[in-house]
Amino acid sequence: DAGITQSPRHKVTETGTPVTLRCHQTENHRYMYWYRQDPGHGLRLIHYSYGVKDTDKGEVSDGYSVSRSKTEDFLLTLESATSSQTSVYFCAISDRDERYEQYFGPGTRLTVT
Amino acid sequence: LAKTTQPISMDSYEGQEVNITCSHNNIATNDYITWYQQFPSQGPRFIIQGYKTKVTNEVASLFIPADRKSSTLSLPRVSLSDTAVYYCLVGFHSGNTPLVFGKGTRLSVIA
Numbered sequence: 155d156a157g158i159t160q161s162p163r164h165k166v167t168e169t170g171t172p173v174t175l176r177c178h179q180t181e182n183h184r185y186m187y188w189y190r191q192d193p194g195h196g197l198r199l200i201h202y203s204y205g206v207k208d209t210d211k212g213e214v215s216d217g218y219s220v221s222r223s224k225t226e227d228f229l230l231t232l233e234s235a236t237s238s239q240t241s242v243y244f245c246a247i248s249d250r251d252e253r254y255e256q257y258f259g260p261g262t263r264l265t266v267t
Numbered sequence: 268l269a270k271t272t273q274p275i276s277m278d279s280y281e282g283q284e285v286n287i288t289c290s291h292n293n294i295a296t297n298d299y300i301t302w303y304q305q306f307p308s309q310g311p312r313f314i315i316q317g318y319k320t321k322v323t324n325e326v327a328s329l330f331i332p333a334d335r336k337s338s339t340l341s342l343p344r345v346s347l348s349d350t351a352v353y354y355c356l357v358g359f360h361s362g363n364t365p366l367v368f369g370k371g372t373r374l375s376v377i378a
Contacts, residue, residue: 244311260309
């Protein structure tokens, strides 16, 4: 399995508090992604990165920001958590352009009360 | 990005072959077709990818007709452990053009 870890794996927080989720990879892959998964919606892309300091928005980016200061780490921040951001968050990575295959992390279950 | 349509759910008995079809009428010339599998409480896992005709690996086969407007994922002799959600994705073969996951097909394998 690809070396991807996510931390924390579970978190409960209160509405209005900032939250940062971390994705760490040991594969030196160029591309990293953050998804959220909710019942009835499947996987939805939040933000992605195509290199250090290079990021772009996905389809559900409102209320989220990301940072990538080094290849191995991709941080997802909820500026002010809301109950609608209760979800399971997955990080994914991919490498060479010629084979589009993503490897997913174990996920972080976030509950906003 | 090409929009995909696949059945919401399917049921199958153990030992049967399962075929899941995905429609992607507006597929572009450069687009590849990729399938992922997701077990409960886990992240999705890449299964297979193809551009045209047939691709086979140790997990599944992927059939793509000449017009490429649909594709069929074939799982031979399924077992209970194949119970999962299967996603069909269509997109350009480049890492900085992220693919979009739909809702997938929930396959339930029954003993």
